[in-house]
Amino acid sequence: MANILQVTTPNLNTDNRNILNPQDPRGNAANQAVHNPTDPTRVVRADGQQGGHTGSTSQDALFSPINYESNYGAFIKGLGEHGELAALLENVLFTDLTKTKDIKQNEVGSLVEKLLLSMKMDSPEEITDFLQNQREVQARFTGPFFNQLRAMLAQNSSNRLQELALRFLKGYNDYSSGAHLLQQMRSLTSDIGQLLYRSYREEFQELLNGMNWAAENGDTLQNMAVINQRLIPFLASYISATHDYGPIREATMLLIFHAVRYQNGEENNLLKLFGDMTGNKSFTRMFKGDVDESLKELLQSASRQVQRPTEGISSWLIANKEDYPNAENKSAISDFADGMANLLLKGANGQAGLENVQQFYSIINGMLLNESVYMPLLHFLLPFQYEGNNVMSEMWVDPDAKRDSDEGGRKIKLFLKFDIQGLGKFELLMIMQDRETRLQLMVPPQLAKEDKKIHTEVADILKRNGFRFSQLLVRERVRDRRIDEVFPEMREKERTINVRI
Numbered sequence: 001m002a003n004i005l006q007v008t009t010p011n012l013n014t015d016n017r018n019i020l021n022p023q024d025p026r027g028n029a030a031n032q033a034v035h036n037p038t039d040p041t042r043v044v045r046a047d048g049q050q051g052g053h054t055g056s057t058s059q060d061a062l063f064s065p066i067n068y069e070s071n072y073g074a075f076i077k078g079l080g081e082h083g084e085l086a087a088l089l090e091n092v093l094f095t096d097l098t099k100t101k102d103i104k105q106n107e108v109g110s111l112v113e114k115l116l117l118s119m120k121m122d123s124p125e126e127i128t129d130f131l132q133n134q135r136e137v138q139a140r141f142t143g144p145f146f147n148q149l150r151a152m153l154a155q156n157s158s159n160r161l162q163e164l165a166l167r168f169l170k171g172y173n174d175y176s177s178g179a180h181l182l183q184q185m186r187s188l189t190s191d192i193g194q195l196l197y198r199s200y201r202e203e204f205q206e207l208l209n210g211m212n213w214a215a216e217n218g219d220t221l222q223n224m225a226v227i228n229q230r231l232i233p234f235l236a237s238y239i240s241a242t243h244d245y246g247p248i249r250e251a252t253m254l255l256i257f258h259a260v261r262y263q264n265g266e267e268n269n270l271l272k273l274f275g276d277m278t279g280n281k282s283f284t285r286m287f288k289g290d291v292d293e294s295l296k297e298l299l300q301s302a303s304r305q306v307q308r309p310t311e312g313i314s315s316w317l318i319a320n321k322e323d324y325p326n327a328e329n330k331s332a333i334s335d336f337a338d339g340m341a342n343l344l345l346k347g348a349n350g351q352a353g354l355e356n357v358q359q360f361y362s363i364i365n366g367m368l369l370n371e372s373v374y375m376p377l378l379h380f381l382l383p384f385q386y387e388g389n390n391v392m393s394e395m396w397v398d399p400d401a402k403r404d405s406d407e408g409g410r411k412i413k414l415f416l417k418f419d420i421q422g423l424g425k426f427e428l429l430m431i432m433q434d435r436e437t438r439l440q441l442m443v444p445p446q447l448a449k450e451d452k453k454i455h456t457e458v459a460d461i462l463k464r465n466g467f468r469f470s471q472l473l474v475r476e477r478v479r480d481r482r483i484d485e486v487f488p489e490m491r492e493k494e495r496t497i498n499v500r501i
Contacts, residue, residue: 071374072374075369075372075374075375076484076490076491078365078369079369079482079483079484080482080484084362084366085362085363085366085367085370085381085394086381086392086393086394086417086419087392087419088359088362088363088366089363089381089383089392090383090390090392090419091359092112092343092347092356092359092360092363093112093115093116093119093383093390093392094383094390094392094421107346107351108343108346108347108351108352111339111342111343111346112343114339115336115339115340115343116385118336118339119336119383119384119385120384120385120386121384121385121386127384127386130336130382130384131380131382133336141169141172143297143298143301144289144294145289145294145297145298148287148288148289149165150400151410152282152283152286152287153165154400155286157282157286158280158282160280160282161277161280161282161283164273164276164277164280164283165277167273167276167277168270168273168274168276168277170264171264171265171269171270171273172270172273172298172302173265174261174262174264174265175217175218175265175266175267175270175302176217176265176301176302177217177261177265178215178216178217178218178219178220178262178265179216179217181258181261181262181265182213182215182223182262183213184258185227185255185258185259185262186211186213188251188254188255188258189208189211189231189255191251192204192235192248192251192252192255193205193208195247195248195251196238196248197242200238203234204234207226207230207231207234208231210226210230211223211226211227217265217267217302218265218266218267218270218299219267220262220263220265220266220267221266223262224259224262224263224266227255227259228259231255232252232255232256232259235248235252235255236252239252267299271295274295274298278291344360344363344364344367347359347360348360348361348364367381376398376487376489376490377396377397377398377483377487377490378396378397378398378399379394379395379396380394380395380396380397381393381394382394382395382418389420389421389422390420390421391418391419391420391421392418392419393416393417393418393419394416394417394418395414395415395416395417396414396415396483396486396487397412397413397414397415398412398413398414398487399412400412401413401431402489403433408433408434409433409434410433411431411432411433412431412432412433413429413430413431413432413487414428414429414430414431414432415427415428415429415430415483415486415487416428416429416430417480423444423446423447424443424444424445424446424447424477425444425477425480426441426442426443426444426477427440427441427442427477427480427481428440428441428442429486432467435466435467435468436467436468436469436470437462437467437468437469437470438469438470438471438472439458439462439469439471439472439473440471440473440475441454441458441472441473441474441475442475442476442477442478443474443475443476443477444476444477445476445477448475448476451474451475452474454474455472455474458472458474459472
């Protein structure tokens, strides 16, 4: 019978005495090295490996039930995997889709043509306006008030002021996002209505009729009364009665998440948060300007209710000429974001051909990655047409780069990649502080011999715009530089606690 009391595994190969039993202490006597030592200065992994860098193969990662990669490590890895966002977008806008006859004749082809028209620039001033428009879409906390608030918080302000400022910024973000949050909840409730049992749908629709989907930012009381007193109790009762713990419960939880933010954006709550911050002694001592006038400008900027149709907002702008007198001139620029979102949605759904679905998904993933909460940089996509040439550009900006010393003003670091049709790919790295800049320009190989001429012209451009330069280098571009190479401070967070949910 089997020896069930045997604790150790016997060495079956009795002829070969060189095979050691791993459980035999005599065999390990010669190896007294300490494995996986503990470093008291760091939070280390139990297996002794470095955080965010696993030595496992792709096959091990595929079948392993545990993922040792951190959230931030996955973000950094994703930057490398989706580094060709500009090339993919250029392929969609300027090559494949514009040359395929079948696509030209469908709705996707029409969208591409509209996008190309909105990206056609006739002067450098239009390119500047286009960039400025993208900046306003990307950076919400802009303007004199936020610039001064940022400077105040950087001057070693009190912890209390920092806490009050963060609360106000969160409230302001929710207030200015009211229209977006409302549309997200409208989409979620529509999906929930389709998932409910038929006997519940009519009652649920009656509850939704009490919502004001066109409410302005900050006007949340009516909608929150419907959500808190009717919608959420109805859904909670439905889930409890039907034991439906699948998509409906997940959608309900997401609805509650958006509702909390929407409620936090109520105008009276924003006014209270603003009053708490401006009433702080440190704020009163350092702030220069009229507080009431600043509040009025913030409310005007954040309360703009722009319900943009899916095909762009040209018609909306033209219909509201009183508020936007230059609507005809700005409509093409404003159409870009809406047209791009609509194009990507249709392409991902296969309307541009099943063979192109993966391409559209890659573009969407790349855009979402650059909008991640882990991304410490402002990211801009700037495709345009100028003087008959297609230009695909992508830019990252660190508006508060780490300064070399405590002296001097704000330091800004900018990395620009652009591809000009017929010339090739360029890379520009610029560091600006107190109207002084250090600049590196990488040019295609065919332009490397004209480095002196390019140096002179770039220097003239800087001088005309009031910039001094302490360094100006023009070199041949030999390879694509990754974002974490240009901004190495992005990797500093990898040295923190390694957590993945």
